[in-house]
Amino acid sequence: MDPVHPDFVPDASLDRxxxxxxxxxIAAQAIFEDDFDFDPGRVRADRxxxxxxxxxxxxxxxxxxxxxxxxxxxxxxxDDRAVxxxxxxxxxxxxxxxxxxxxxxxxxxxGLLSFREGGAIxxxxxxxxxxxxxxxxxGSGRIHFREAGLATHVxxxxxxxxxxxxxxxxxxxxxxxxxxxxxxERVDIEADGDVTAPDGTVVGYAVQSRQYDSPNxxxxxxxxxxxxxxxxxxxxxxxxxxxxxYKLPEPTRLADKYADDLKxxxxx
DNA sequence: GCGACAG
DNA sequence: ATCTTGTCGC
Numbered sequence: 001m002d003p004v005h006p007d008f009v010p011d012a013s014l015d016r017x018x019x020x021x022x023x024x025x026i027a028a029q030a031i032f033e034d035d036f037d038f039d040p041g042r043v044r045a046d047r048x049x050x051x052x053x054x055x056x057x058x059x060x061x062x063x064x065x066x067x068x069x070x071x072x073x074x075x076x077x078x079d080d081r082a083v084x085x086x087x088x089x090x091x092x093x094x095x096x097x098x099x100x101x102x103x104x105x106x107x108x109x110x111g112l113l114s115f116r117e118g119g120a121i122x123x124x125x126x127x128x129x130x131x132x133x134x135x136x137x138x139g140s141g142r143i144h145f146r147e148a149g150l151a152t153h154v155x156x157x158x159x160x161x162x163x164x165x166x167x168x169x170x171x172x173x174x175x176x177x178x179x180x181x182x183x184x185e186r187v188d189i190e191a192d193g194d195v196t197a198p199d200g201t202v203v204g205y206a207v208q209s210r211q212y213d214s215p216n217x218x219x220x221x222x223x224x225x226x227x228x229x230x231x232x233x234x235x236x237x238x239x240x241x242x243x244x245x246y247k248l249p250e251p252t253r254l255a256d257k258y259a260d261d262l263k264x265x266x267x268x
Numbered sequence: 269g270c271g272a273c274a275g
Numbered sequence: 276a277t278c279t280t281g282t283c284g285c
Contacts, residue, residue: 074275076276108276110273117275117276139274149274170274194272217284223274 001125001132004159005029010118012105019115023148026156027196032142032203035229036161038067038133040237045244046092066091067133069242071251072124072154074117074138075259077267080104082117084124085259088132089251098127099262110170111145114153121154132160134230134238136252140164141227141235143172143189143204146196151227162227163235164204165252169223171195172203178221181208186236189223205236209243219247 003009008026042063070088077083082104088096100123106116121137140149141164148156149170155162171194178187186205191197204225211219226235242249248256 074276076275082276108275110275113274144274164274166274168274171272212285214285 001128001158001160003122003157005157008153008157009122010115010153010157012115012119014115016112019112020146023144023146023153024196026153027147030142030147030152030156030227031229032147032226033229033231034234036133040067040234040241042066042091043069043134043238043241044092045242045250062093063091068095068130069251070128070132070135071249071253071255072121072135072137073252073255073259074120075263076104077101077263082120083259083262083266084117084120085255085262086124086128087251087254087258088128088130089254090130092250094254096128096130097258098124099258100124100127101266113139114148114150117150118154118157122157125154125158135160135162135227136165136239136242136249137162137227138165138252138256140166140170140223141204141225142197142232143170143195143223143225145171145194147203149225149227151225155228159228161229163230163238164223164225164227165239165249166223166225167220169206174206178206180218181206181211181221183208183211184240187221189225202232204232207236207239209239209249210245210247222247
């Protein structure tokens with residue numbers, strides 16, 4: 001698939017002020033509430049685990065009408081080459097994988113990640129032949145200084161429902177401790193002075209997608225935020241329904257592994 | 269000036 | 276993100 005908004009495609013040759021101005025423009029176009037056609041109840045992680053595997057749909061056939069969810073992740077081959085890896089799943093089955101290599105024009109700068117990795121990601125989407133309903137990105141969406149993190153930038157550019165799944169908090173303020181949550185629990189992340197949204201706006205959640213039973217070992221929660229056309233609560237719900245016994249939701253976990261494999265194959 | 273900062 | 280073996284715990 002190709003960008004619906006070519007003018008939003010991340011351009012690494014812009015200066016910092018121009019990048020930030022583009023982000024504000026993108027945030028203004030972003031929709032941080034549910035606005036999609038698929039049935040979120042029909043999104044599932046895999047066919048082996050979870051309550052859903054026990055119901056009538058687990059008859060061994062793949063539901064060709066189920067939503068297509070794509071996981072996206074990147075790895076770096078050198079200092080100036082990034083590879084994006086995309087894995088598309090439908091009804092818990094991998095139906096397509098694509099990848100693309102692109103030059104990294106700028107270094108990592110907190111708040112400007114999409115200008116470093118966005119080019120490779122859009123190139124990966126260009127190779128995708130299936131029509132995705134939803135995408136998970138590794139990084140923030142609305143939890144961003146200008147409410148335009150990687151997931152929002154790419155989601156708006158493609159006009160594709162998207163969710164940001166990060167391992168660390170970029171900005172914002174958890175309303176309670178995010179330590180020792182039970183599996184399935186979540187804690188609101190509110191906008192603070194670092195975020196352009198009105199103070200107190202729930203811009204995402206810390207989501208405990210996995211946790212050990214006993215008290216000696218801990219798993220840190222994921223930081224989930226809306227990218228585009230998905231509300232914060234639904235974003236957290238979808239991450240949990242795509243989780244299958246691992247910290248990362250399946251689309252992201254599989255894209256992660258694919259990116260690692262590509263790095264080995266294409267690396268130096 | 270100081271601190272904070274996805275991947 | 277990336278550099279990397281063993282190792283603690285279930």
